[in-house]
Amino acid sequence: MTLSLISGEGLSQDILHNLKHSNRNNKMTTERYNSRASEPHWQKIWDEKKLFETNTDVESGKEPYYVLEMFPYPSGRIHMGHVRNYTMGDVVARYKRAKGYEVLHPMGWDAFGMPAENAAMQNNTHPKGWTYDNIASMRTQLKSMGLSIDWSREFATCDVDYYAQQQALFLDFLKHDLVYRKNAKVNWDPVDMTVLANEQVIDGKGWRSGAEVEQRELTQWFFKISDYADELLEAIDELDEWPAKVKLMQSNWIGRSRGAKIKFPLIEKNGTDTNELVCFSTRPDTLYGASFMAIAAEHPISLEMSKSNPALQAFIKECRKMGTSAADIETAEKQGFDLGLTVAHPFIEGKTLPVYAANFVLMDYGTGAVFGCPAHDQRDLDFARKYDLEVTSVVATIDTPDMAVEVSDTAYVDDGVLVNSGPMSGQRKEQAINTAIDVLAERNLAEEEINYRLRDWGLSRQRYWGCPIPVVHCDNCGVVPDKKENLPVELPDDVTFDVPGNPLDRHPTWRNTDCPSCGKPAKRETDTMDTFVDSSWYFARFITPNGETPTDRAGANHWLPVDQYIGGIEHAILHLLYSRFFSRAMSIAGHMDIKEPFKGLFTQGMVVHESYRDKDGAWLQPTEVVLSGEGKARKAVHAKTGEDVKIGGIEKMSKSKRNTIDPDDIIQTYGADTARWFMLSDSPPERDVEWTDAGAEGAHRFVQRIWRLVSIWSDNVKSANAPDSLKDEKANAIRKASHKTLKAIGDDIERLGFNRAIARLYEYVNTLSSSGDVKKSNADLDSAMKEGLSFLIQCFAPVMPHLGETCWEELGFDGLVSEQSWPQHDDALAVDDTIILPVQINGKKRADLEVNPDASTKEIEDATLALDVVIKQLDGKTPKKIIVVPKRIVNVVV
RNA sequence: GCGGGUAUGGCGGAAUCGGUAGACGCAAGGGACUUAAAAUCCCUCGGCCCUAGGCCGUCCCGGUUCGAGUCCGGGUACCCGCACCA
Numbered sequence: 001m002t003l004s005l006i007s008g009e010g011l012s013q014d015i016l017h018n019l020k021h022s023n024r025n026n027k028m029t030t031e032r033y034n035s036r037a038s039e040p041h042w043q044k045i046w047d048e049k050k051l052f053e054t055n056t057d058v059e060s061g062k063e064p065y066y067v068l069e070m071f072p073y074p075s076g077r078i079h080m081g082h083v084r085n086y087t088m089g090d091v092v093a094r095y096k097r098a099k100g101y102e103v104l105h106p107m108g109w110d111a112f113g114m115p116a117e118n119a120a121m122q123n124n125t126h127p128k129g130w131t132y133d134n135i136a137s138m139r140t141q142l143k144s145m146g147l148s149i150d151w152s153r154e155f156a157t158c159d160v161d162y163y164a165q166q167q168a169l170f171l172d173f174l175k176h177d178l179v180y181r182k183n184a185k186v187n188w189d190p191v192d193m194t195v196l197a198n199e200q201v202i203d204g205k206g207w208r209s210g211a212e213v214e215q216r217e218l219t220q221w222f223f224k225i226s227d228y229a230d231e232l233l234e235a236i237d238e239l240d241e242w243p244a245k246v247k248l249m250q251s252n253w254i255g256r257s258r259g260a261k262i263k264f265p266l267i268e269k270n271g272t273d274t275n276e277l278v279c280f281s282t283r284p285d286t287l288y289g290a291s292f293m294a295i296a297a298e299h300p301i302s303l304e305m306s307k308s309n310p311a312l313q314a315f316i317k318e319c320r321k322m323g324t325s326a327a328d329i330e331t332a333e334k335q336g337f338d339l340g341l342t343v344a345h346p347f348i349e350g351k352t353l354p355v356y357a358a359n360f361v362l363m364d365y366g367t368g369a370v371f372g373c374p375a376h377d378q379r380d381l382d383f384a385r386k387y388d389l390e391v392t393s394v395v396a397t398i399d400t401p402d403m404a405v406e407v408s409d410t411a412y413v414d415d416g417v418l419v420n421s422g423p424m425s426g427q428r429k430e431q432a433i434n435t436a437i438d439v440l441a442e443r444n445l446a447e448e449e450i451n452y453r454l455r456d457w458g459l460s461r462q463r464y465w466g467c468p469i470p471v472v473h474c475d476n477c478g479v480v481p482d483k484k485e486n487l488p489v490e491l492p493d494d495v496t497f498d499v500p501g502n503p504l505d506r507h508p509t510w511r512n513t514d515c516p517s518c519g520k521p522a523k524r525e526t527d528t529m530d531t532f533v534d535s536s537w538y539f540a541r542f543i544t545p546n547g548e549t550p551t552d553r554a555g556a557n558h559w560l561p562v563d564q565y566i567g568g569i570e571h572a573i574l575h576l577l578y579s580r581f582f583s584r585a586m587s588i589a590g591h592m593d594i595k596e597p598f599k600g601l602f603t604q605g606m607v608v609h610e611s612y613r614d615k616d617g618a619w620l621q622p623t624e625v626v627l628s629g630e631g632k633a634r635k636a637v638h639a640k641t642g643e644d645v646k647i648g649g650i651e652k653m654s655k656s657k658r659n660t661i662d663p664d665d666i667i668q669t670y671g672a673d674t675a676r677w678f679m680l681s682d683s684p685p686e687r688d689v690e691w692t693d694a695g696a697e698g699a700h701r702f703v704q705r706i707w708r709l710v711s712i713w714s715d716n717v718k719s720a721n722a723p724d725s726l727k728d729e730k731a732n733a734i735r736k737a738s739h740k741t742l743k744a745i746g747d748d749i750e751r752l753g754f755n756r757a758i759a760r761l762y763e764y765v766n767t768l769s770s771s772g773d774v775k776k777s778n779a780d781l782d783s784a785m786k787e788g789l790s791f792l793i794q795c796f797a798p799v800m801p802h803l804g805e806t807c808w809e810e811l812g813f814d815g816l817v818s819e820q821s822w823p824q825h826d827d828a829l830a831v832d833d834t835i836i837l838p839v840q841i842n843g844k845k846r847a848d849l850e851v852n853p854d855a856s857t858k859e860i861e862d863a864t865l866a867l868d869v870v871i872k873q874l875d876g877k878t879p880k881k882i883i884v885v886p887k888r889i890v891n892v893v894v
Numbered sequence: 895g896c897g898g899g900u901a902u903g904g905c906g907g908a909a910u911c912g913g914u915a916g917a918c919g920c921a922a923g924g925g926a927c928u929u930a931a932a933a934u935c936c937c938u939c940g941g942c943c944c945u946a947g948g949c950c951g952u953c954c955c956g957g958u959u960c961g962a963g964u965c966c967g968g969g970u971a972c973c974c975g976c977a978c979c980a
Binding site for chain 2: 032070072073075110113114115186187195196197245248249252253332378379454455457458460461462463530531532535568569570571572573574575681682683684687688689690692694695697698699701702704705708747751753755756758759760761762763766836837838839840842843844845848880881882883885888889890891892893
């Protein structure tokens with residue numbers, strides 16, 4: 001069944017149920033819990049009591065805890081991924097608040113970016129209006145989730161107040177030599193006259209215009225992140241609350257490699273006036289296997305030679321068309337252009353190597369030149385095979401150190417022993433690299449160099465909807481930073497998007513200003529900042545969202561780093577690395593003294609859903625599809641036409657595949673608590689979770705189940721005493737289960753094991769439901785249930801806070817559950833009186849043994865040997881060995 | 895291409911340090927209640943031999959160990975990321 005059918009006329013199923021049964025007046029039928037009434041009610045009360053507003057005062061006395069979910073881009077509607085992300089953070093926030101921390105849990109909007117401009121072009125709207133409208137509707141949606149957020153700190157990165165501070169930061173960075181200008185390549189769409197993002201280049205063509213994309217050089221601003229490459233790399237080790245995967249991705253991204261810068265004297269100069277070619281190599285040990293040199297198409301030598309060589313010009317042009325992404329470069333067919341140059345081999349007297357311009361050599365890594373050693377580098381091998389160049393293997397395996405490895409289609413890149421390699425012969429890779437550098441260094445032909453894959457961060461964007469870069473171009477003074485007292489440089493509102501290009505460029509007046517240095521008329525910079533800049537410091541702004549400087553240094557030092565940061569794995573590299581750089585840069589500029597912004601990081605999985613297509617291949621929404629049958633007989637038809645629908649794969653919810661579920665519908669039908677509960681149940685939080693209607697219904701059944709349990713016990717609990725030395729056996733069993741569960745759930749939440757905590761809560765409700773009959777209850781049982789239910793409510797309230805409040809009130813407990821301290825479990829009650837030890841014979845389980853947890857090894861051995869099964873299996877023989885693992889297992893080896 | 899990840903019933907998953915594989919949920923089947931439906935409650939639910947019970951079983955092949963889903967070596971399949979999307 002589809003959701004639209006369940007929700008009927010827009011009434012939730014609980015209201016429908018209660019309406020149907022309101023006349024029955026049967027005492028044993030409790031009213032169904034009505035989330036539609038209860039959720040707004042509690043949200044209003046929390047709001048009025050300002051329950052979630054944080055006292056960020058450094059002197060507040062409580063220990064600070066900062067939990068933050070990656071702030072959303074205001075696309076217009078929240079999606080299930082947001083629900084999952086923000087629920088996780090909210091559970092942590094509510095739990096930590098109960099544990100006595102002063103919790104900071106804010107929300108904001110990553111509000112600059114291309115989609116607003118695209119919408120402006122498509123729908124003739126203004127990016128600003130579009131963005132703020134989206135924020136307004138998403139805020140309403142997020143609020144309906146019942147998140148314990150301090151909304152008084154909310155801001156959007158497109159708020160003038162925010163980007164004014166960002167401009168101030170930029171000026172500070174400029175002062176501290178953390179930003180500079182240089183030329184860089186961009187994807188240029190010659191028809192739309194605009195710069196394209198990599199993702200807007202499809203098969204080498206612009207996504208809108210279809211025109212062939214060119215690589216064009218522009219002067220742009222760069223952050224000097226590569227100066228911090230080593231520091232950013234080394235500090236990764238100390239991020240012990242980050243996923244190993246993310247740490248590895250960051251190290252690879254920084255890509256430190258040690259190698260040598262090697263000079264090759266030019267022999268055949270073919271008309272150039274260059275005397276040497278300098279290349280970078282991490283494998284100078286394999287120089288004896290070199291058979292050619294390759295330089296980037298954009299290498300100065302290549303560019304110089306192209307002036308008098310039209311064929312080379314064409315080749316360079318061809319290379320420029322190629323995509324700039326790593327995947328494009330690695331997968332493109334290797335192509336070269338013989339420049340007619342040769343260089344001298346540094347080790348082999350009289351040997352020369354031909355020089356090619358090649359498409360697989362990057363100008364912006366190393367020196368833009370490499371020596372080609374085909375036997376020991378796959379790219380070089382591919383190139384050599386194509387141009388029929390010599391392949392000389394100079395490495396042997398460690399097992400057969402005398403014979404060079406034979407190379408046909410796959411280069412040998414692993415460790416080994418060098419052969420036929422002069423001074424390096426007989427040495428292992430690492431040692432040989434050192435030898436090569438040392439020998440060449442003596443002849444002044446090489447020096448050791450550390451290179452990083454990490455490049456400086458280009459922040460200039462030729463777009464309107466971003467933070468203006470606060471500099472002025474003056475004919476007299478050149479590039480002049482704005483003065484801080486002149487900030488903000490505000491974006492003009494009167495812009496149009498009917499013509500291609502950046503509206504700031506063609507604005508009649510905005511560009512005109514006076515030079516801050518000489519006072520003469522000058523022009524503003526029209527580039528705006530990369531939106532990654534906006535998100536690189538927002539976490540620091542939440543501490544003093546209205547401050548007149550970017551941060552309050554003492555406050556930032558008190559609250560940062562963020563204790564728990566939660567977001568998608570897609571930000572594993574750039575956003576997190578940029579934020580790490582920004583924290584360092586902000587420390588240098590005196591805004592705080594924190595180098596690592598995020599102490600704990602958690603990357604959650606996506607929300608996925610089945611996708612559907614009609615007979616013409618058009619994507620259909622889940623609400624347009626009616627499903628029936630199961631397994632192979634599972635069928636889908638169109639809800640309106642009845643035509644067959646093809647059931648597609650389970651994929652990330654996306655607008656293009658129309659397989660999204662609107663959280664609003666779910667909240668209307670089942671309530672926010674159900675949505676929150678389901679998003680955390682089943683799948684571990686770091687993995688993808690599949691949205692299914694059945695799963696949501698299951699979660700909702702549980703909501704009702706809790707409500708029934710609480711309702712039927714409410715009278716008994718209200719008149720019960722606190723549990724103390726209970727005689728009733730069942731009551732004691734409940735107490736033990738309660739304390740055990742409480743302990744386990746606390747541990748689970750601390751470790752973000754939400755799915756495990758939820759499984760435990762299911763078990764616990766099963767235990768409470770089956771442990772006592774309310775009609776035959778006694779004072780002891782009532783007491784145990786009073787404690788048990790209070791633990792239950794407190795344990796699930798972080799996930800289902802509205803239901804928690806309703807149940808708390810129903811049982812007559814004081815105050816709000818959201819204000820309660822986390823209950824303390826009693827360790828003595830959280831352990832079992834007896835434990836069941838599995839007894840294995842030769843590693844196979846044959847029996848159970850019930851023992852006291854403190855039983856000695858001897859006692860366990862004796863009890864084991866007295867078991868019928870063991871006696872039978874031993875058949876009079878003495879066992880070879882008895883392994884007793886305390887509190888775990890017994891294994892009898894026969 | 896490079897880098898990373900994952901693999902357990904019909905499905906999502908649990909098993910925290912190498913110690914009872916399949917907790918918990920979903921789906922399914924059977925039953926109770928009901929005029930009926932919904933809701934709820936009870937039972938079954940990895941496969942095979944089916945007898946108390948036994949044998950097999952965590953992607954595949956091998957190894958270490960009293961004991962392997964977990965550790966080691968080799969392989970297979972699928973998924974994700976790759977610098978101007980946020």
